Amino acid sequence: MSKDKIILGIDPGTTIMGFGIIKVVNKKMEFIQLNELNLKKYDDHYLKLKLIFERTIELIDTHHPDEIAIEAPFFGKNVQSMLKLGRAQGVAMAAGLSREIPITEYSPKKIKMAITGNGNASKEQVAKMLQTLLSLKTLPKNLDATDGLAAAVCHFYNAGRITVKKNYSGWSAFVKQNENRVKK
Numbered sequence: 001m002s003k004d005k006i007i008l009g010i011d012p013g014t015t016i017m018g019f020g021i022i023k024v025v026n027k028k029m030e031f032i033q034l035n036e037l038n039l040k041k042y043d044d045h046y047l048k049l050k051l052i053f054e055r056t057i058e059l060i061d062t063h064h065p066d067e068i069a070i071e072a073p074f075f076g077k078n079v080q081s082m083l084k085l086g087r088a089q090g091v092a093m094a095a096g097l098s099r100e101i102p103i104t105e106y107s108p109k110k111i112k113m114a115i116t117g118n119g120n121a122s123k124e125q126v127a128k129m130l131q132t133l134l135s136l137k138t139l140p141k142n143l144d145a146t147d148g149l150a151a152a153v154c155h156f157y158n159a160g161r162i163t164v165k166k167n168y169s170g171w172s173a174f175v176k177q178n179e180n181r182v183k184k
Helices: 045-063 079-098 108-116 123-133 144-158 171-177
Strands: 005-011 016-025 028-038 067-071 103-106 166-168
Touching (some): 005 045, 005 144, 016 144, 045 079, 067 079, 067 144, 103 108, 103 144, 108 123, 108 144
Parallel strands (some): 005 067
Antiparallel strands (some): 016 028
């Protein structure tokens, strides 16, 4: 008996949140959707966070994913950008956790490595490989959507493997694994 499952992949961002959804049937990937939430027209950072949360909930309620794979923020030089990206990731994670969906974080390098075999691959290389793997007719102009899809495909490739990742099955699991981040 095969267990089909749906994986939602998210590339969080406060300008553009990319997402992709795949279905796993008989241990094979099937493409469902790839898109982005464009937040460029909004100036209010808190409104952007609210929209990210609402769009993630909408995706969950529409597609009923069994698992969520999310790209972890990378450590850049701009602390403010890093903080905003972390908040975007946090609200997307909170949406999944509120529906008790297990979430796994992957570093950008790990995602690129899983898709292309090269942890330093460009967005274009990742997109082209996804196009081949999932028989996509066209690619979006903006590659944030393919980054979200890449997170889902990375999660598919890492299913059942022991990897260094953070996995949360709900609020209690998150708190238990992050006691140093929770005020008592």
